[in-house]
Structure formats: structure tokens, C-alpha cells
Amino acid sequence: MPHLIDDAEALLRERGFKITPQRTLLLQVLAGQPIYLDADEIYELAHAQDASISLATVYRTLGLYAELGLVDHRYVEPEHRREVFRLSEGPEQHYLTCVRCGTRVLIRTDLLNQMANELVRRKGVSVSSACACFTGYCAACTEALRREGKLPG
Amino acid sequence: MPHLIDDAEALLRERGFKITPQRTLLLQVLAGQPIYLDADEIYELAHAQDASISLATVYRTLGLYAELGLVDHRYVEPEHRREVFRLSEGPEQHYLTCVRCGTRVLIRTDLLNQMANELVRRKGVSVSSACACFTGYCAACTEALRREGKLPG
């Protein structure tokens, strides 16, 4: 997605920020990812291409991009410990995270939107962000655990 | 709620755990709270009644109570930093947290359950917990901001 990266860099310039190899690299890394990644995963991917990049720069850059609206950042893990990031294009994504293998299973979000809409209609609130976090086992782990008799069904 | 505390202590005994002054005190503290509190708030309330209780014991006890199903623990604040706890009586509660005044607006959870059921049916996963976190403005703040022209509508 060179277009997206160009746009992002144009925005950086426009706001008086500098274009550095690290910032470009992080845009490239993020552009290749369909799902949310945590800071460390992003760092590993970037580090594989440029061993000199530091985790601190990853955090600072992600923070900057979040402020500029270039990335979404959320807590989707079951424990809600690690923050996760992705480029903020396309529809919001929500997951079930498997506590056994870490797989993230995409969730249809129309019902979540329906919840938000209903909330607005019935309570008069305004909703700026909605997040559904499910914890459990992915299909493969569910089946494996059933075979081991560790899960009913 | 002495009834609740008795029940909780009966459960502790039944599972082979010991009844200690700290555990009883924490049940008393929690029983007086209608909303989620973080560990430090719970510690402060307990500490006011027994200066010898430690934060480590608060964490350990809350963890134990969570395992026993006596308390719910979640991240409901917008920043998701601090974990919060409350006695788990009554149905699960989910909120929209107002970023302006902190008010928590209760959310109907039937759609959340529907999401979970659909996920199980369509993807073969198993869901152990579901959590919806909405961020936005409560009705009062929404209206106030509209009057100030700071919110469309």
C-alpha cells in the first residue's frame, strides 16, 4: 500500500514532523498486517528489517500515529494487558482470543453496532468507540480439549 | 449484607480455604460497594478499618474470590489500565463509561449474548467470557456538549 504510506508521510510533513527511516518502516510493517498487533510484535517485524530500531521508538511512533489518527489502538487480549495497534482504515475489527493458542478469531460486528445504536437511541448517550472482547477457545482448541474430555460437548 | 458474607465464608470453608480476618474484611468492604473498584481503592477502604492489611493480600484475596466466582473482575475504564472488581451477584454488567464525567451507563447484554452464541454456532469456538466496553458521553454530557456546539446533532 504505497498510496497509504505516501498519504501518511504527507500528513507528517504537513504537521511539521520529520520523515525518518523508522517512521517509514513502521508504516510499511503496519500496512502489511490485516489484524491488530501488540507493540512487541510490531517491534519484532520492524527489527527483522532494520536491526537498529528500538522498542522505545516503536512506542513513540505508534503513539504519534494514534494521535494523528493513522492507527487504531485498543486492548483486545483477554487480560487486556497489552495494547494492540493497526492502521486505521477499513472497518473496526473485534476478536475472540484463544487462551490456549493465542489465535484471534474475527467476530462479525453488526451486532456490536446494533448494541451501540440501541444504546444511543434508548439512553441518549453518544458512543465514540465500541469494543467487544471475547475470551475462550478457538475451534481447533475447542475440539482438541473435547477429545481430551476437558471441555463438555 | 451479612447473608452474602456468610455464604462466601461457607464456600471458602467448603473448598478448604481458611477464614481470616483479612478475607472477612474484604468481603465486608466489597459488600458495601455498588460499583467496580480498583485494587487500590479496595485496599484503602480495607486499610482504614485494619491498618495491618497489605496490598499483596488484597490482590491475592481478590484473585481467589474471582476464581471462586465471588467477584467479577474486569477492565471497564477507557484506558483499561487498572483492573476493577466487585462482588458478582446479579447479572453481568456492562457499561458505557463517560469520558467527560466518569458516569457509567448500564448496557443491555442480550445482544452481547447473542453475539457470543452466534460466534459459537458459526465458528465452532467456545466462549468463556464476553465483555463489551463502550466509550463515549453519557446523556447529560452529550446534551451539554451539543449545547456548547462541541458535538454534532
Next chain:
DNA sequence: ATTACTGCAAAGGCTTTGCATTGTA
């Protein structure tokens, strides 16, 4: 030439854990 950005390492905030001691059963 400026001044923002970076890497490093240290610090911060919340939570967990090791260990010797205390206290329940």
C-alpha cells in the same frame, strides 16, 4: 545550523511472587 528524533537504559505504574513469619483449623 536547528531542532526533532533516536537508542539506550533507567524509571513508572500496576500486579505478582519468594520467603520467613503468623495464625487458622
Next chain:
DNA sequence: TACAATGCAAAGCCTTTGCAGTAAT
């Protein structure tokens, strides 16, 4: 008496920050 529970302090985990050096404009 036996062993779980506690308090203390240290460590852990993720994230942020201070600082001196580096690099973009």
C-alpha cells in the same frame, strides 16, 4: 502440629521518559 495465609520487599510486565548523540530539514 501442620500447613495455608500474611506482610514485606523484590521482581515482573508493559510502557514511558531523561539524556546525550544523531540525523532530517
